[in-house]
Amino acid sequence: MKAELVDDPGTGAIPAGPVIEADDLRVWYAGPTAPVRAVDGVSFVIRPGEILGLVGESGCGKSTLGRGLLGLLPDGSARDGELRFRGDDMLSLGKKDQYALRGGSLGMIFQEPLTRLNPLMRISDHFAETLRTHEKGISKAEVEERSLEALRVMGIPPTRFRAYPHEFSGGMRQRLMIALALVLRPAFVVADEPTTALDVLVEAQIIRILHDLRQTYETSLLLITHNLGIVAEACDRVAVMYAGRIVEIGPAREVFANPRHSYTRELLRSTISLKTTGLNFIDGAPPDLSDPPPGCHFHPRCPDAMKICATREPVDRELPSGTRVTCWAADVRDEVVTLTETEKAPLPKEIDSADEA
């Protein structure tokens, strides 16, 4: 079913509903023995102008999900399930149509700007090439006007328009990359660890810029990061990913103040902050995604694991706050399930004995 349409004199009719809708979306890579199920059935929406943070340990599938949403996956990978952009089915689009959407309506901000900028091209030429590729017939005057506007929003003075990439600091280069992604006024952008290579002050500046973007461009953003502080500061909602699945998703403040999934709680505990007195970490490591554990994928590492967690997948549950959680222990805590004594018996810790062996 198509989303409701509203008039937009500039770009034609655009849907008023979510920008991105993923329903049981799966992405897998061909592995040596079995497929690597990097995204294993995730469902969520991103609304216009919204910033959704995506967090989780390394190897949980965050980058794969971000790239999968844009159709930027390597050969040997595949997508399944449902994915709609402004109401249109993305998974049925051919490669050519996907390419046409990318850059124009969909954008990506990468971690390493220097590898994406051509050292022999002036910044003005990068903008001209980007705009002319996606907006055929755009005039020279408009190229300049749009480029300078994007630079202004990123806090880069117009006097630097004709400079070369190496003449900029790391933070400025990252802002240039963002400007290049936004000059096309995309409806949706994936930013994959956009500040990892930067120092903390520059990082704070970039996050502020990303946070303010929606006022200027109404762009929706999926912000992938290891830094939970960034999410707390810049994101409206947060999705917590573990072993290819979204285990908790909800308003960022609510999830941080009152984490429901045991994994979210442990992830927050293992974060270093000014208030941290001891260093916590989660025992073990995320599973091999070509052979994840049955039931809840987190059960071998979960301090709250019960017998049922090892055999039956927990079911998604939506709370009145809008948070969605998939966790047997949370269901028991909230008294929304009644388990038998056997089902709720604590699970013996296999991981500890394996570690000690």
Ligand SMILES: Nc1ncnc2c1ncn2[C@@H]1O[C@H](COP(=O)(O)OP(=O)(O)OP(=O)(O)O)[C@@H](O)[C@H]1O
């Ligand atoms: N091109 C690929 N071919 C095969 N497997 C891959 C490929 N890219 C990623 N993977 C596997 O998919 C899983 C998820 O990787 P992904 O990079 O999406 O995780 P991530 O959460 O973004 O990690 P990080 O935070 O370290 O970037 C991992 O097991 C990884 O080894």
